[in-house]
Amino acid sequence: MRDVCIVGIGTTPYGRHEMAARELMTMAAEAAIEDAGVDPTQIKGAFFGNAFGVAEKQGHLGPLIMTALGIPETPATVMETACASAGTAIHHGYRDVAGGFSDVVLVGGVERVSMLDTLTATTYFSYGSDYTFEGGNGCSFPGLYATMARGYFDQYGATEEDLAHVAIKNHHNAVSNPIAHLRKEITLEDVMGSMKVADPLKLYDACPFSDGAAAAILATPEIAKKITDTPVYIEGSARSGSIASLHDRDDLTTIPGTIRAGQAAMQQAKVDIGDIDFWEVHDCFTIAEIVASEDLGIFNRGEGAKAAVEGLTAVGGKHPINPSGGLKAKGHPVGATGAGQIVEVVEQLRGEAGGRQVDGAMRGMTHNVGATGGTVVCHVLGRRN
């Protein structure tokens, strides 16, 4: 297997866009191509994440994007693993380069849902659950994570205030992120006073519906050394699954796929928790960041809830989590999120993250979850001097 580097990154701002998914993905891809400085004809394949393309009445996005990029002969594949779609696309792009099939590939993801009203968007998102048993029993996506949250409260005695501190921290980080969807500080009172969406989760526990796209160019180290002084190595890339429905799981307070994908990515990278300078984890809801931080091994069981309260996960804390603002405040364009996490880690490792920069960051890890963990993708990225 060959080493794989990230040689270029691109992203749109996250938020509401008038442009269609195909246009957003093309913009982010072109930004990554220009950042990498590759000749577009060097790109031998493309892998994109997208979950709700049919909401725009458009399937088969790949060739539309490649045509707009002026490389229509390059084969493109859209992958769907719900909110982990882009992480999955990056993993398969990685395998394409690592396996020797292509020397340069384009990876990324895109989502556009803001043209849907809240009721329609809530309904579409519930299709990502086990619809017969979960969505079909009236459970929304916030509802699934709320059910996990109540299980966590019951087991570990955590509180709604503990969750609120995750939201406050991620909003604070997003203020320094020029592409973030929600760039404003929030207070404990704001969170606790926000409307219940799915008890015990409130509006400020939840990520927004965002539009956006993000992309990266992957290449062999030989090509990377020719075109960039700051290649970032993909040191670990791993996926795992979990039992699809919450009711079939033994424990509501853990996502087994995160444990497996996290350990596999870290083993491949030959690193431990202490070797990782920061994480971008899948905080679609505040409880999700806490559960992830325990499943990834950053904190012991039941101790993740106090980490944000105590400042351990702040930029400048012992284990910074979601310096970008996370899904919570940077935003969550579903099929783009896994690629956006990669963009953040590369910016951090290049030292280009401005007011949210993790000092001296040499290695970062991403964690991208589809639905309630039916799919999990983890990447460990490192800079080498």
Place this chain on the structure above:
Amino acid sequence: MATDPHTAKAPLITMKGQKDALRDGKIIGFRCKTDGYQQFSPMIRCPKCRQTDLETREFSTTGTVLSYTIQSVASEQFLNETPFAFAIIQLDDGPKVSGWIPWISKPAELPVGSKVTYTPTYKPGFMFEKV
């Protein structure tokens, strides 16, 4: 009956069959004959022991709420039901199942551990009511 080994076998009970049984007030799912694992969701292989020797089984229709949420914002099918609870329920004799419980507006109305019973309805999903 098909005997060609390449012809796909129908499951012991289909989701349509499960829904028809629910209309008659019966919760029918799967039981692994090898290790006894039971599941309401479709399966052709036991996820615990990976064996395929399964049977269908009628579970009890009463159970205990393990965790739940109160949906104040719902999807289209449940627009007129809010507020209600979506719950994970441990059946008294059977596996855990998902279901919904009408007329729940605050946590005090449904403490974890509440007893519930399955009630057939024309409404969508699998409705349980507090005992």
